[in-house]
Amino acid sequence: MFKNTLLVSLFALTLGGCVGLNTVSMTQVPAERENIISTNSSSWNFVGINFSNAFVDEAIEKLKSQCPTGKIEGVYTKHQTTGYVLVFKREVIVSAYCNEV
Amino acid sequence: MPIKLKSIFGLTFLFIGGCSQLHHVHIGEMDQSQGQLTPFTIKVNELGFDVAKAAEIGSEVAKSASTSEDLELVAFILAISNFGPKTGNPVYNDAYADQVLSEVIKVCPSKKITGLTSVREATNVGPVSGEVVRINGYCINSI
Amino acid sequence: MKKLFFLLTFLTMIMLSACTSSVHMSQVDVGSNSQIELGNSTVIAIEKAQKNVLGFVYNTDYVDKAYDDLLQQCPNGTVMVNVEYLTNHGFLSWTDKIRIKAICK
Numbered sequence: 001m002f003k004n005t006l007l008v009s010l011f012a013l014t015l016g017g018c019v020g021l022n023t024v025s026m027t028q029v030p031a032e033r034e035n036i037i038s039t040n041s042s043s044w045n046f047v048g049i050n051f052s053n054a055f056v057d058e059a060i061e062k063l064k065s066q067c068p069t070g071k072i073e074g075v076y077t078k079h080q081t082t083g084y085v086l087v088f089k090r091e092v093i094v095s096a097y098c099n100e101v
Numbered sequence: 102m103p104i105k106l107k108s109i110f111g112l113t114f115l116f117i118g119g120c121s122q123l124h125h126v127h128i129g130e131m132d133q134s135q136g137q138l139t140p141f142t143i144k145v146n147e148l149g150f151d152v153a154k155a156a157e158i159g160s161e162v163a164k165s166a167s168t169s170e171d172l173e174l175v176a177f178i179l180a181i182s183n184f185g186p187k188t189g190n191p192v193y194n195d196a197y198a199d200q201v202l203s204e205v206i207k208v209c210p211s212k213k214i215t216g217l218t219s220v221r222e223a224t225n226v227g228p229v230s231g232e233v234v235r236i237n238g239y240c241i242n243s244i
Numbered sequence: 245m246k247k248l249f250f251l252l253t254f255l256t257m258i259m260l261s262a263c264t265s266s267v268h269m270s271q272v273d274v275g276s277n278s279q280i281e282l283g284n285s286t287v288i289a290i291e292k293a294q295k296n297v298l299g300f301v302y303n304t305d306y307v308d309k310a311y312d313d314l315l316q317q318c319p320n321g322t323v324m325v326n327v328e329y330l331t332n333h334g335f336l337s338w339t340d341k342i343r344i345k346a347i348c349k
Binding site: 127147152168171175181182184194197205206217219234236238 | 263
Binding site for chain 3: 018021024
């Protein structure tokens with residue numbers, strides 16, 4: 001009974017997904033902040049083995065597409081990793097402000 | 102191989118190593134249209150020391166088996182007492198990089214700064230290292 | 245042998261009283277046309293932390309809270325910003341901290 005309880009608890013914990021922050025960065029915050037744009041992109045891997053970091057470029061392209069004619073300012077970037085036992089999700093979360101020049 | 106020779110080889114590699122490690126870099130915008138640029142560098146550093154690794158090395162080079170076991174136990178206790186993510190070797194002062202902003206503000210007489218690059222790096226010699234935060238930039242000297 | 249063991253235990257107790265830290269990154273960014281503001285600069289400081297036991301945390305909201313604080317304290321934007329991310333290590337647990345220093349417009 002105890003063994004089953006322990007197994008179920010462990011399984012529940014693994015579904016939760018523990019997250020760790022890798023890096024955070026920001027550029028200057030502008031005065032005009034009405035128009036917030038944000039995006040995130042991620043990449044899954046098994047036991048930390050990756051063959052590409054192209055998901056970062058995907059985040060940039062998605063951000064650019066939300067502000068095609070304006071100036072993107074106040075870029076706030078988080079790079080974090082969420083672990084689910086043997087499977088990991090690397091994520092880049094970006095938010096910024098789109099101001100028309 | 103006798104333990105003494107192993108120790109000598111190990112220590113030699115340690116000191117020849119002196120590895121330079123880059124952990125993070127952030128490159129900022131650069132404006133070259135407002136005048137001549139004069140480069141500056143601000144560096145803050147702190148001694149990084151991995152006590153658990155040092156105890157492990159001690160257990161490897163120890164002459165007697167019981168001393169080796171004791172040091173292994175010490176290494177284990179130290180490792181679980183200083184748990185968590187590490188960039189480079191751990192330091193005993195977490196405020197060594199707190200003054201970089203005020204230093205950057207003071208460095209340019211013209212108060213015009215551009216092209217900031219922030220580098221987090223380290224120079225490692227085994228369990229000891231110099232943990233460095235370096236900020237490079239340019240002062241704009243108005244035309 | 246007993247003497248050595250007690251000496252090592254004693255050293256361990258001393259070491260345990262001074263836990264270590266690790267500064268992961270420190271980034272400084274400056275805006276253009278910042279001359280006037282840098283001349284009369286007041287630096288604001290924000291610090292947020294998250295306690296983490298054995299890695300069991302499920303979000304990084306403390307970073308977003310620090311950023312929201314920055315937006316509140318600098319309603320007209322910033323001229324210069326320094327973001328520092330570090331960890332204070334402990335016994336089977338650690339505290340992640342984010343420190344933001346900025347000069348407001």
